[in-house]
Amino acid sequence: xxxxxxxxxxxxxxxxxxxxxxxxxxxxxxxxxxxxxxxxxxxxxxxxxxxxxxxxxxxxxxxxxxxxxxxxxxxxxxxxxxxxxxxxxxxxxxxxxxxxxxxxxxxxxxxxxxxxxxxxxxxxxxxxxxxxxxxxxxxxxxxxxxxxxxxxxxxxxxxxxxxxxxxxxxxxxxxxxxxxxxxxxxxxxxxxxxxxxxxxxxxxxxxxxxxxxxxxxxxxxxxxxxxxxxxxxxxxxxxxxxxxxxxxxxxxxxxxxxxxxxxxxxxxxxxxxxxxxxxxxxxxxxxxxxxxxxxxxxxxxxxxxxxxxxxxxxxxxxxxxxxxxxxxxxxxxxxxxxxxxxxxxxxxxxxxxxxxxxxxxxxxxxxxxxxxxxxxxxxxxxxxxxxxxxxxxxxxxxxxxxxxxxxxxxxxxxxxxxxxxxxxxxxxxxxxxxxxxxxxxxxxxxxxxxxxxxxxxxxxxxxxxxxxxxxxxxxxxxxxxxxxxxxxxxxxxxxxxxxxxxxxxxxxxxxxxxxxxxxxxxxxxxxxxxxxxxxxxxxxxxxxxxxxxxxxxxxxxxxxxxxxxxxxxxxxxxxxxxxxxxxxxxxxxxxxxxxxxxxxxxxxxxxxxxxxxxxxxxxxxxxxxxxxxxxxxxxxxxxxxxxxxxxxxxxxxxxxxxxxxxxxxxxxxxxxxxxxxxxxxxxxxxxxxxxxxxxxxxxxxxxxxxxx
Amino acid sequence: xxxxxxxxxxxxxxxxxxxxxxxxxxxxxxxxxxxxxxxxxxxxxxxxxxxxxxxxxxxxxxxxxx
Numbered sequence: 001x002x003x004x005x006x007x008x009x010x011x012x013x014x015x016x017x018x019x020x021x022x023x024x025x026x027x028x029x030x031x032x033x034x035x036x037x038x039x040x041x042x043x044x045x046x047x048x049x050x051x052x053x054x055x056x057x058x059x060x061x062x063x064x065x066x067x068x069x070x071x072x073x074x075x076x077x078x079x080x081x082x083x084x085x086x087x088x089x090x091x092x093x094x095x096x097x098x099x100x101x102x103x104x105x106x107x108x109x110x111x112x113x114x115x116x117x118x119x120x121x122x123x124x125x126x127x128x129x130x131x132x133x134x135x136x137x138x139x140x141x142x143x144x145x146x147x148x149x150x151x152x153x154x155x156x157x158x159x160x161x162x163x164x165x166x167x168x169x170x171x172x173x174x175x176x177x178x179x180x181x182x183x184x185x186x187x188x189x190x191x192x193x194x195x196x197x198x199x200x201x202x203x204x205x206x207x208x209x210x211x212x213x214x215x216x217x218x219x220x221x222x223x224x225x226x227x228x229x230x231x232x233x234x235x236x237x238x239x240x241x242x243x244x245x246x247x248x249x250x251x252x253x254x255x256x257x258x259x260x261x262x263x264x265x266x267x268x269x270x271x272x273x274x275x276x277x278x279x280x281x282x283x284x285x286x287x288x289x290x291x292x293x294x295x296x297x298x299x300x301x302x303x304x305x306x307x308x309x310x311x312x313x314x315x316x317x318x319x320x321x322x323x324x325x326x327x328x329x330x331x332x333x334x335x336x337x338x339x340x341x342x343x344x345x346x347x348x349x350x351x352x353x354x355x356x357x358x359x360x361x362x363x364x365x366x367x368x369x370x371x372x373x374x375x376x377x378x379x380x381x382x383x384x385x386x387x388x389x390x391x392x393x394x395x396x397x398x399x400x401x402x403x404x405x406x407x408x409x410x411x412x413x414x415x416x417x418x419x420x421x422x423x424x425x426x427x428x429x430x431x432x433x434x435x436x437x438x439x440x441x442x443x444x445x446x447x448x449x450x451x452x453x454x455x456x457x458x459x460x461x462x463x464x465x466x467x468x469x470x471x472x473x474x475x476x477x478x479x480x481x482x483x484x485x486x487x488x489x490x491x492x493x494x495x496x497x498x499x500x501x502x503x504x505x506x507x508x509x510x511x512x513x514x515x516x517x518x519x520x521x522x523x524x525x526x527x528x529x530x531x532x533x534x535x536x537x538x539x540x541x542x543x544x545x546x547x548x549x550x551x552x553x554x555x556x557x558x559x560x561x562x563x564x565x566x567x568x569x570x571x572x573x574x575x576x577x578x579x580x581x582x583x584x585x586x587x588x589x590x591x592x593x594x595x596x597x598x599x600x601x602x603x604x605x606x607x608x609x610x611x612x613x614x615x616x617x618x619x620x621x622x623x624x625x626x627x628x629x630x631x632x633x634x635x636x637x638x639x640x641x642x643x644x645x646x647x648x649x650x651x652x653x654x655x656x657x658x659x660x661x662x663x664x665x666x667x668x669x670x671x672x673x674x675x676x677x678x679x680x681x682x683x684x685x686x687x688x689x690x691x692x693x694x695x696x697x698x699x700x701x702x703x704x705x706x707x708x
Numbered sequence: 709x710x711x712x713x714x715x716x717x718x719x720x721x722x723x724x725x726x727x728x729x730x731x732x733x734x735x736x737x738x739x740x741x742x743x744x745x746x747x748x749x750x751x752x753x754x755x756x757x758x759x760x761x762x763x764x765x766x767x768x769x770x771x772x773x774x
Contacts, residue, residue, distance in 0.1 A: 232758075233755050
C-alpha cells in the first residue's frame with residue numbers, strides 16, 4: 001500500500017497556545033482583583049466599569065471561555081490531527097475559528113465592564129455575541145468533522161469521542177439557554193421567566209462545567225497522559241464505559257444547583273439522584289488516568305509535566321467527589337450560597353483545568369519548537385507555587401464557607417438568631433478572604449513564571465510550522481461484516497457517534513425541562529403577583545446591569561434560619577414575570593427577596609452612595625454614578641413591548657403610556673426622599689433602583705393584607 | 709410567550725418515562741456486555757493509537773485488523 005506524505009498544522013496549535021497563556025494571565029489577574037475587592041472595597045475604584053458586580057463576570061468568562069476555551073482548542077487541534085493521521089481539514093477554517101474566538105473574547109472584555117449583560121451566570125454575553133459564538137462554534141465543528149472524515153486511522157480513539165460530545169452538547173446548551181428577545185442592539189430579555197429560567201440556566205450552567213470544563217479536558221487527559229508517560233491508557237474498556245456513563249448522567253444533574261428553592265420537588269430529587277450516580281464514571285475516569293502511570297511513578301518524581309498532570313487528575317477526583325456530596329440535600333443546606341462553593345469550583349478550575357493546561361503547555365511548546373524546555377527548575381517552581389496557591393485558596397474558602405453557614409443558622413437559647421445582622425457574618429470571614437487573595441496571588445505568580453519560561457523556550461527553538469508525517473490511506477471495506485458488533489460500527493463513524501451522543505444528552509434535558517414548561521401545577525400562579533411598573537422594570541435592569549446577583553440572592557429557602565432572618569420563604573409563583581430570574585448563587589451579602597418595605601427610601605439612597613455609612617464595615621462597593629446618571633426613559637416603551645411579547649400581562653397599548661406612569665412613580669419617590677432631607681431630581685437612575693428594591697417580594701404581603 | 713399545558717392532553721404519557729428507562733437500561737447493559745467481551749487484540753490496538761501515530765507499520769496493522 002502506498003504511504004502518503006502530509007504535514008500537521010502546528011501554527012494553529014501555537015496560536016491557541018499563546019492565546020491560552022495570555023488570556024489565562026488576564027483572567028487570573030482580574031480574579032485577583034475581584035478577591036482583593038472583597039477585602040478592601042476601595043479597590044472598586046468608585047467607577048462603574050471596575051465594580052465587583054461587573055468584574056466578577058469578567059473573571060469567570062475570561063477564565064472559562066478565554067483561558068480554558070483556548071486551552072481546549074490548543075489540545076484538540078494538536079491531538080486530533082495526530083489521532084486522525086491527517087492535517088486539519090482547512091487551514092482557513094482554523095484561522096477563522098482562532099480569530100473569531102479571540103474577537104468574541106475581546107467583545108466580552110469590552111461589554112461586561114460596560115454593564116452589558118443578560119444577567120445569567122456564565123452566559124452573560126449579549127445576543128449579538130451569542131450569535132457570533134454560535135457561528136464560530138459551527139466553524140470549529142465543521143473543521144473537526146472534516147478532519148475526522150479525511151482521517152487515515154480507521155478507529156476513533158476515545159479522546160475524539162469526548163471532543164465530539166463536547167461539540168454537540170455545547171451547541172445544544174448554548175442555543176437553548178440563549179433564547180432571548182432583543183430589546184435593542186445590546187440589550188435583551190431572557191425568553192424564559194422565573195423558575196423556568198432558573199431551570200434552563202442551571203441545566204446550562206452545570207453542563208457548561210460538564211461539557212466545557214470537563215469532557216474536552218478528559219479527551220485531552222486520554223491523549224496527553226499516555227503520550228507524556230509513553231504508555232497506553234490503563235484500561236480502554238473502562239474509558240468506553242466512562243464516556244457513555246458520563247455524558248448520560250451529567251446532563252441530568254443541573255437541578256442540584258437549585259435545591260430548596262422554588263423549583264418543583266421532583267426536579268430537585270432527579271438532580272440529586274443523578275448527581276450521586278455521577279461519582280461512578282467520574283472516579284472511573286480519574287482512576288483510569290492515574291493508573292495509566294502505574295509502574296511509572298518514578299518518572300513522576302522527575303518529570304514536571306507529569307507532576308502537573310497527576311495533580312490535575314487528583315483535583316478532578318476531589319472536585320467530582322465533592323460535587324455529588326454537595327448535591328445531597330442535607331449537605332447542600334450547609335454549603336449553598338457560601339464560600340464552600342467558591343472553594344469547590346476553584347479546586348476544579350485551578351487544579352484540574354489550570355494544571356492540565358500547564359502540563360500540556362510545558363510538553364507541547366518545546367515539541368512544536370523543536371527544542372527542550374528552557375528551565376526545568378522554573379517549571380518546578382511554578383508547580384510548587386501553583387500547588388501552594390491552590391491550598392491557600394481552597395482551605396480558607398472551605399473554612400469561610402462552614403463558618404458563615406454555621407453563623408447564619410445559629411440560634412440563641414431564647415430562639416432568636418444569634419447573628420441577626422448579616423454583616424457580622426461577613427466581618428468574621430474577612431481574614432479568610434485575605435488568605436484567599438494570597439493563594440490567588442501565588443497561583444498567578446506561578447503562571448507568570450510559566451509565561452517567562454515558555455517565552456525563553458520559544459526564543460531558543462525554531463518553530464516547526466508544518467510537521468511532516470506519513471501514513472497509509474484508509475482502504476474502503478467492501479465486505480460487510482455481518483457479525484460485527486454495533487459498538488465497533490459506532491467507533492468508526494463520527495457522525496453516528498455525534499448522533500448517539502446527542503440522543504443520550506437530549507433525553508436528560510428533555511425529561512427535566514419539558515414538564516416544568518408544560519404542566520401547569522409545576523408553577524402555581526399567585527393572583528396578587530402583578531407585573532413590574534415601568535419604573536421598577538427600569539430599576540430591575542439597573543440591578544442586572546450592576547451584577548447585584550453576583551453577591552445577593554433572591555431566594556429565601558424554607559429554613560427557620562432563613563425565614564427568621566429574611567421573612568416568608570420564596571414561592572415559585574412570585575417569579576413569573578422575572579425575565580431573567582435573579583435568584584443568584586452566592587450570598588456575599590444578604591438575600592434581597594423580601595427587601596421591599598424593609599427600609600425607607602432614604603436608607604437605600606444613602607446606602608448606594610456609601611454602604612459604610614448605613615452598615616459600618618460593609619464590603620459592598622459604592623455606586624455614586626447611580627445618583628448622577630439620568631435614567632434612560634427612551635427605552636421604556638420598547639422594554640414594555642418586549643415584555644408583552646414574552647407574555648407579561650400589561651394592558652393593551654400600555655407601552656405608550658408607560659413613561660407617564662414611570663414619571664408619576666418617580667416623582668412620588670423623589671418627594672418621599674425630600675421629606676427625609678434628600679434633594680434629588682426624579683429622573684435619576686437611583687430612583688428607579690429604589691422603586692425596584694422597594695417592590696421586591698412585597699406582592700405576597702399585599703395578598704395576605706387583603707385577606708385580613 | 710405563553711406555554712400551554714400540552715402534556716396533560718397526551719394520552720398515556722405515563723408510559724414515556726418507562727420506555728426511556730427500559731431503553732437506557734438496555735443500552736448500558738448491552739454496552740457493558742460488549743465492553744467486557746470485546747476482543748483483547750482489538751482493545752490493545754485501540755489503546756495504542758496515540759502512541760504509534762507516526763509509525764506507518766502500525767497504521768497498516770490497524771487497518772488490516774478489521
